[in-house]
Amino acid sequence: MSLPLILQPGEGRSVQIRTSTCTFKVTGKDTHNHFGLFEFVMAPETDGASPHIHKQLTEIFYVVEGHVELVLNQERIAAEAGALMLVPENTSHGFSNPGSVRAKLLIMFCPADSREQYFEGLAELTKDGRQPSQEELLDLMHRFDQYLPPEATDG
Template sequence: MSLPLILQPGEGRSVQIRTSTCTFKATGKDTHEHFGLFEFVMEPGALGASPHIHKELTEMFYVVEGEIELVLGERRVVAQPKAFMLVPENTPHGFSNVGQTQATLLIMFCPADSREQYFEGLAQLTKDGRQPSQEELLDLMQRFDQYPVL
């Protein structure tokens, strides 16, 4: 059963992925699996996600602060606050912080599909500066409907 929820700034369960922090604001458990919303805070120069696709998932990105390079198919755009990107299934996309300041991105997706488990797995693989192998990354990605675009 879903419960009403208010989270103040800094609230919500979060994981550290290299120099970025991913905070789970709403997960599938909160929304009957309809959608999820995560806040992704990135340090300057942080790589968020290299180009990939989802076969079953629609993903949306909203820039809150900073300069985020959004990749959508062949397009690369340096997005400012209030920029939005809609990514239908099977569409290559990625993002990174190309600015000189911290950047914040809201990542929304539906269906929710336990998406937080992907970010938890990535946090575990990169804990304490560890560099995961390509095989470890591919295994994690494929378990959560994420496929790299070469």
């Protein structure tokens, strides 16, 4: 059973992924797996997510503060607070903060499934500055409906 929820700023379970913090505001267990919402805060000059696709997941990104470079298919878009990117299934996307100030994104997932487990796994793989192998990253990605886009795997 889903329960009503109020989270104040700074509240919610968080994980640290290199210099970024991902806070799980709403997870699938809160919404019968219909929807999830995470707050993703990136330090200046931070890579976020390299281009990837989801086969069963729609993702929405909303820039709350700072300037973010959004990648949709192979196009790079400079986005500021108030910008939104809707990413349907099988669409290559990614994001980063190339700027000199921190950036904050809201990332929404439909269906939510257990998407937080991907971010928890990534936090564990990169803990204490560790660089995971390509094999470790691909294994984690594939367990949570995340794949390299076709252009990244071509010849």
